[in-house]
Amino acid sequence: MSEQTTGGCCGGGCCGGAPLQQQEELQAQQEQAPARRETKPAAATGVFLAEGAAVPSATPAAQAGPEHVEEPVAYDGILLSGFGGPEGQDDVIPFLRNVTRGRGIPDERLEEVSTHYRHFGGVSPINEQNRELVSALRAALDAAGIDLPIYWGNRNWAPYLDEALQEASAAGAQRLLAIPTSAYSSYSSCRQYREDWADALEATGLQGSMQIDKVRQFFNHPGFLAPFVDGVRAAVAEAHDAGLADAEIEVLFATHSIPTADAERSGAPDLHEWGEGGGYAAQHLAAAEWVMEQSAPEVAWQLVYQSRSGPPSQPWLEPDINDAIEALRTDGAGARKAVVIVPLGFVSDHMEVMWDLDEEAIETATEAGLWVRRTPTPGIDPQYVGALVDLVQERLEGRPVAERKAVTSIHTWYDVCRPGCCENPRLGFRPAIAGLQP
Numbered sequence: 001m002s003e004q005t006t007g008g009c010c011g012g013g014c015c016g017g018a019p020l021q022q023q024e025e026l027q028a029q030q031e032q033a034p035a036r037r038e039t040k041p042a043a044a045t046g047v048f049l050a051e052g053a054a055v056p057s058a059t060p061a062a063q064a065g066p067e068h069v070e071e072p073v074a075y076d077g078i079l080l081s082g083f084g085g086p087e088g089q090d091d092v093i094p095f096l097r098n099v100t101r102g103r104g105i106p107d108e109r110l111e112e113v114s115t116h117y118r119h120f121g122g123v124s125p126i127n128e129q130n131r132e133l134v135s136a137l138r139a140a141l142d143a144a145g146i147d148l149p150i151y152w153g154n155r156n157w158a159p160y161l162d163e164a165l166q167e168a169s170a171a172g173a174q175r176l177l178a179i180p181t182s183a184y185s186s187y188s189s190c191r192q193y194r195e196d197w198a199d200a201l202e203a204t205g206l207q208g209s210m211q212i213d214k215v216r217q218f219f220n221h222p223g224f225l226a227p228f229v230d231g232v233r234a235a236v237a238e239a240h241d242a243g244l245a246d247a248e249i250e251v252l253f254a255t256h257s258i259p260t261a262d263a264e265r266s267g268a269p270d271l272h273e274w275g276e277g278g279g280y281a282a283q284h285l286a287a288a289e290w291v292m293e294q295s296a297p298e299v300a301w302q303l304v305y306q307s308r309s310g311p312p313s314q315p316w317l318e319p320d321i322n323d324a325i326e327a328l329r330t331d332g333a334g335a336r337k338a339v340v341i342v343p344l345g346f347v348s349d350h351m352e353v354m355w356d357l358d359e360e361a362i363e364t365a366t367e368a369g370l371w372v373r374r375t376p377t378p379g380i381d382p383q384y385v386g387a388l389v390d391l392v393q394e395r396l397e398g399r400p401v402a403e404r405k406a407v408t409s410i411h412t413w414y415d416v417c418r419p420g421c422c423e424n425p426r427l428g429f430r431p432a433i434a435g436l437q438p
């Protein structure tokens with residue numbers, strides 16, 4: 001099941017896991033801990049709008065729905081929001097039920113798509129990665145003199161978002177700044193987080209007393225992109241050391257495929273003429289272009305997709321990474337001898353990175369006789385963690401948009417999501433916060 005999460009993804013082609021020692025430690029912790037709740041909060045039936053507000057459950061600075069909030073906000077907590085993942089065999093099916101809620105997928109089908117989780121003891125790496133991120137972010141905030149508690153909650157598994165909100169409320173926090181662990185605009189990488197925050201607020205009864213804003217999409221923050229620049233530069237240098245010339249290398253920027261209908265509605269389409277793939281593809285292309293300009297401007301590159309799922313009749317973004325690799329081998333005079341795979345769509349080594357790239361894509365490249373390397377994800381790279389701190393500082397200061405850190409050909413993204421942005425055409429508009437309605 002997708003950990004970047006896609007609109008309509010039902011879990012084909014995901015994997016990953018933890019070392020045996022880590023699995024044993026997690027099992028011991030689970031045996032000592034209270035039983036976990038298996039079900040995420042119910043879908044919200046509505047949202048709370050303060051008098052005169054256009055944005056639900058927002059701080060006064062964001063309530064009117066400005067594109068960029070240039071007024072300081074005294075937040076009293078940070079809500080780090082993850083996708084969630086199972087941490088044992090018993091977690092797998094309940095977790096997959098949460099991910100696919102509302103799509104009527106029977107447990108028999110979920111068991112079929114749980115293969116890779118089962119193979120690795122039912123343990124996803126994502127929760128441990130977020131624990132590490134919380135620790136790194138805490139240290140970076142302290143170094144910057146920012147004394148804000150971090151509340152971590154997941155959309156699809158413990159700790160759930162509503163549990164994080166309850167913890168924040170018990171500590172007296174009423175104004176939270178949310179950081180989704182996803183950098184791009186699409187239904188599943190932005191709007192679905194906003195929906196799940198609305199669900200959590202209603203489930204906890206905090207709709208009228210807690211306010212939640214979100215940081216902007218950070219696909220073009222230089223701190224997020226810097227680890228990818230470092231990775232491409234190092235991989236191309238390694239290829240050179242292996243005797244390969246620039247003309248023999250191709251860089252493949254990989255991200256999660258999504259249904260084309262979702263892509264067309266991504267990234268405030270009413271305000272932009274994005275072209276094929278909508279804002280989702282455009283943001284990735286802009287990010288990839290900047291990374292290559294900084295790291296290896298003479299090397300060819302392309303944007304490819306991975307982890308496609310759903311019925312064959314439903315169009316998804318292409319080309320698939322494995323098809324792209326095969327084409328590189330057979331493309332006549334333009335055939336390559338080396339590929340560098342860059343997981344541009346991911347902030348850490350999620351299931352799709354560990355299986356779809358590290359296993360399947362690398363196997364495809366190896367069988368094609370290509371030299372291949374996969375570059376790192378940002379993870380807890382200090383440059384990336386520093387970018388998250390900077391995003392927090394933007395909103396604490398009310399920093400003018402002209403002074404914010406952003407690169408690529410696309411402008412500094414919106415603080416408050418625009419009306420109709422990132423609609424899921426199959427599900428319609430569900431209650432959501434941190435943006436103008438619908």
